[in-house]
Amino acid sequence: MLNARLSTSEIAAWLRETDAERLQTLWDKADQIRRERVGDAVWLRGLIEISNRCSRNCLYCGVRAERRVERYRMPQNEILDCANFAKKNGLATLVLQAGEDRTLDAGFVAETVQAIRDDFGLTVTLSLGERTDSELVRWQEAGASRYLARFETSNPALYRALHPSVDGGGFTERIDFLKRLRQIGYEVGSGVMIGIPGQTFDDLARDLALFRELDLDMIGSGPFLPHPETPLGNLEISGAYWQTTRSSEDSPKDAASRFSFRYPTTDDQVPNANDLAFKVVALARVLCPDANIPSVTSVATLDGRDGRKSALSRGANVVMPNITPTKYRRLYEIYPNKAATFEDAETTLQTTLRQLDEIGRFQGIGPGSAPNFLARSSASR
Numbered sequence: 001m002l003n004a005r006l007s008t009s010e011i012a013a014w015l016r017e018t019d020a021e022r023l024q025t026l027w028d029k030a031d032q033i034r035r036e037r038v039g040d041a042v043w044l045r046g047l048i049e050i051s052n053r054c055s056r057n058c059l060y061c062g063v064r065a066e067r068r069v070e071r072y073r074m075p076q077n078e079i080l081d082c083a084n085f086a087k088k089n090g091l092a093t094l095v096l097q098a099g100e101d102r103t104l105d106a107g108f109v110a111e112t113v114q115a116i117r118d119d120f121g122l123t124v125t126l127s128l129g130e131r132t133d134s135e136l137v138r139w140q141e142a143g144a145s146r147y148l149a150r151f152e153t154s155n156p157a158l159y160r161a162l163h164p165s166v167d168g169g170g171f172t173e174r175i176d177f178l179k180r181l182r183q184i185g186y187e188v189g190s191g192v193m194i195g196i197p198g199q200t201f202d203d204l205a206r207d208l209a210l211f212r213e214l215d216l217d218m219i220g221s222g223p224f225l226p227h228p229e230t231p232l233g234n235l236e237i238s239g240a241y242w243q244t245t246r247s248s249e250d251s252p253k254d255a256a257s258r259f260s261f262r263y264p265t266t267d268d269q270v271p272n273a274n275d276l277a278f279k280v281v282a283l284a285r286v287l288c289p290d291a292n293i294p295s296v297t298s299v300a301t302l303d304g305r306d307g308r309k310s311a312l313s314r315g316a317n318v319v320m321p322n323i324t325p326t327k328y329r330r331l332y333e334i335y336p337n338k339a340a341t342f343e344d345a346e347t348t349l350q351t352t353l354r355q356l357d358e359i360g361r362f363q364g365i366g367p368g369s370a371p372n373f374l375a376r377s378s379a380s381r
C-alpha cells in the first residue's frame, strides 16, 4: 500500500525498510507517480548565494553568526550578471538565497527582484529567512513569486535545541511563517535535514506527514553534513548512530549550555546518508504527488557521480545548479566539500545537463510552477 494516505507509522516503516526488493517497489512507485504528475522534464533553477551574512546561530550551519568567516553581500550588478547568464542558458527561474541577514535591506531586495523581472523576464524564488509580512508583500509586488524556508525538523524540542533563540525564531514561528507565505500568495517550499543529531525515524516520518499537511508546493531535503567549525561538527558518526563525544576545541558555551538534548544512541537515530535521503524524496513524491521536488546539493556532495541522478530517478524533478560567481562560493560553506565549490557557473550547468541526459531526462522550458500551486491558484480565482 503506497499512496498519499500513508499513516505516520507506515511512513516510519518505509524509512526503516532495508529489504532491497521492497525498496525497489518504493523507487518504482515514486518514479511512476513523478512521470504521471510532473512528467520527464527537469526544471533547472539557477541558485545565487547573494549573501553569507547571518543573524542566527543554528548549531549545524557553517555560516552561523558566531563562526568567523569572511562575510560578503553581492552587489546588484553582479546579481544581474548572473541573471543574464541564466537567461542566456534557458534557466527561467532564479533562486536568491542568503543567510538570515536582518540587515539585508528590503528595498535592495525589491529593486533587485524588479530588475530581474523587468530586464530579464525571469521567475524569482527567494530564500532569505523569516521576514515581516510587509517585506514579503513588497517583494511579491516587485516580482518574486516563490519562497523557500525549510522547517528543518517537526520535533519542536529538537528544533529548539538546534536553533538558539533570537527574538522569536522558534518552531511555531517557522510554521506560522510558512502559513503567512501561503496566505500572501507565494508558491511555498520547505523541507528538512536528514540525519541531524537527535532525529529519530519517527521524527522523520512526522516531518514527511507535515509536508503533506502543509500542502507544500516545493519540498527540498538532504542529508545533514557536519561542519567541523560548528557545535555539531565534532560529533563522530559511528555506524548508524551519533556519539556524544566532542573534541577539546569545542567552545564550552556551545557544547554544554545550548546543546542539552540527549541523542538517541541506538538504531533510533536517523543516519545522515543518501539512502535515507532517497527514501525521503520517494516518500515525499508519494505523499505530495503534485509538488516540485529537487535533487539537492547535499546528495550530490555525498555522491558526486550518481547522487543527483538517483534522486531524479526516485521522485525528484528539479535541480538547482549553483550559478554564484566562483569567488563567493567557498564563503557560502554551510557544510564542507559542498559540490561545485570550485567551479564556474558554466561548468556546473554543463555537468547538470550531462547528468540529465544520462538518465534520459531533459531541461524543462518555462517557469515550471508546481501543479499543486497551479491548481490552488486557479481554484481561488
Ligand code: 5AD
Binding pocket: 060, 061, 062, 150, 152, 192, 193, 222, 223, 224, 225, 226, 227, 298, 334, 335
Ligand atoms: N548540512 C546539511 N544541510 C545544511 N543546511 C544548513 N547547514 C547544513 C549542514 N551542515 C541546510 C538547512 C538550510 C539549508 C539552506 O541548508 O536545511 O535550510
